[in-house]
Amino acid sequence: MVDSHDSDCLHRFDFEHLPVRGLLIHMDVSWRALHEHRDYPSSIQKILGESVVASVLLAATIKFDGQLTFQLKGDGPMHLLLAQCTAGLGVRGLARFKAAELPVGESTLQQLAGDGHLTVTLESEDLQQRYQGVVPIVDGRLAQCLEAYFQQSEQLPTRLWLHANEQGVAGMLLQRLPSPSAAKNAVSEAHHASETQQQFDDDWQRLQLIADTLSPDELSQLADQEILQRLFNEDDLRLFDSMPVYFKCRCSRERVSGMLQTLGHEEANSVLAEQGQIEVHCDFCNRAYVFDAVDVAQLFATATAGIGTQQRH
Numbered sequence: 423m424v425d426s427h428d429s430d431c432l433h434r435f436d437f438e439h440l441p442v443r444g445l446l447i448h449m450d451v452s453w454r455a456l457h458e459h460r461d462y463p464s465s466i467q468k469i470l471g472e473s474v475v476a477s478v479l480l481a482a483t484i485k486f487d488g489q490l491t492f493q494l495k496g497d498g499p500m501h502l503l504l505a506q507c508t509a510g511l512g513v514r515g516l517a518r519f520k521a522a523e524l525p526v527g528e529s530t531l532q533q534l535a536g537d538g539h540l541t542v543t544l545e546s547e548d549l550q551q552r553y554q555g556v557v558p559i560v561d562g563r564l565a566q567c568l569e570a571y572f573q574q575s576e577q578l579p580t581r582l583w584l585h586a587n588e589q590g591v592a593g594m595l596l597q598r599l600p601s602p603s604a605a606k607n608a609v610s611e612a613h614h615a616s617e618t619q620q621q622f623d624d625d626w627q628r629l630q631l632i633a634d635t636l637s638p639d640e641l642s643q644l645a646d647q648e649i650l651q652r653l654f655n656e657d658d659l660r661l662f663d664s665m666p667v668y669f670k671c672r673c674s675r676e677r678v679s680g681m682l683q684t685l686g687h688e689e690a691n692s693v694l695a696e697q698g699q700i701e702v703h704c705d706f707c708n709r710a711y712v713f714d715a716v717d718v719a720q721l722f723a724t725a726t727a728g729i730g731t732q733q734r735h
C-alpha cells in the first residue's frame with residue numbers, strides 16, 4: 423500500500439442526503455513533537471495517541487471557544503492521562519504510569535487505566551464557563567468508552583475508529599445528527615416522516631458496517647479522499663477544506679511563577695539553598711524554566727506587594 427495519507431490535518435465531511443456527519447484526522451509531525459521528549463513504552467504511547475486524536479475529534483464536534491481536556495484517571499498502572507485541544511486544534515498531552523506494573527503486550531484500556539473515569543471538560547477562554555461530562559472506564563478499547571460518552575452527554579449516536587503508533591496517529595468519526603423534523607399536522611406527512619426515519623436508521627446501520635471494514639493500515643496510510651471513496655462511493659459526500667492540527671503547549675514563565683508562589687517562599691528558599699537554582703520542567707513539552715536567587719526574591723516581593731494592595735481595599 424502506498425503511504426499517501428494527509429498529514430497533521432482534520433477533514434470534515436457531510437453526507438448530502440443523510441443526517442450524518444464525519445471527521446477524518448491524521449497527525450504525524452505534531453504527534454511526534456508531542457511525545458518525542460518522553461520515553462513512553464509502546465502500550466502507553468498507543469493509548470496516548472488514541473486519546474490525543476479523540477480530544478481533537480471531540481473538540482471538532484462541539485462549538486466552543488477555549489480548551490477541551492480529555493482525562494483518564496483510574497487505579498491502574500497508568501493512573502493519569504491528559505490530552506488537551508484548543509478550539510484552534512492545538513494539542514498537547516501526557517501520561518503518568520508505573521512502568522514496573524504495566525501489562526506485557528497488547529493491553530485493554532482497563533488493564534492500563536484500571537477502574538476509574540473518562541472525564542471531558544470544556545473551559546471557555548476566560549475560564550468563566552465550564553462544562554464537564556463523565557463516564558466510567560469500560561473494558562475494551564478507548565473508542566467504545568468514548569461512544570458511551572457521546573451517547574450519554576450529547577445523545578448523539580457516534581462511532582469512532584482510532585489508530586496510533588510511534589510515527590503517527592489517525593482517526594475517523596461518524597455522528598448521527600437529529601433527523602430533519604417533518605410537518606406534524608398532516609397524517610400522510612407523519613406517515614411519510616416515519617418511513618423516512620426508518621430509512622435514516624437503516625442508512626446509519628449501513629454506514630457503520632461499511633466503516634468497520636476499514637483496516638487500521640488503510641485508516642493510517644490512505645489519503646482522506648481515497649478513504650471516503652473506498653468506503654462511501656454510493657453516497658453523495660461533501661468534503662470540506664482541511665484544518666491544520668498542531669502541537670501547542672500553553673505553559674509559560676508566568677504560570678510556573680504562579681506555581682512557585684503557591685509553593686511558598688520557605689520551600690522555594692530551601693530548594694535554592696540545596697540546588698543553587700530552581701529548575702522546573704513542563705510535563706507536557708519538557709521546556710525548562712530556571713529561577714535563580716534574584717528571580718525568587720523578586721517573585722515573592724511582588725507576591726507580598728500584591729497581597730498588601732488587596733488588603734488595603
Ligand SMILES: [Zn+2]
Pocket residue numbers: 671672673704705706707708709
Ligand atoms: Zn509546556
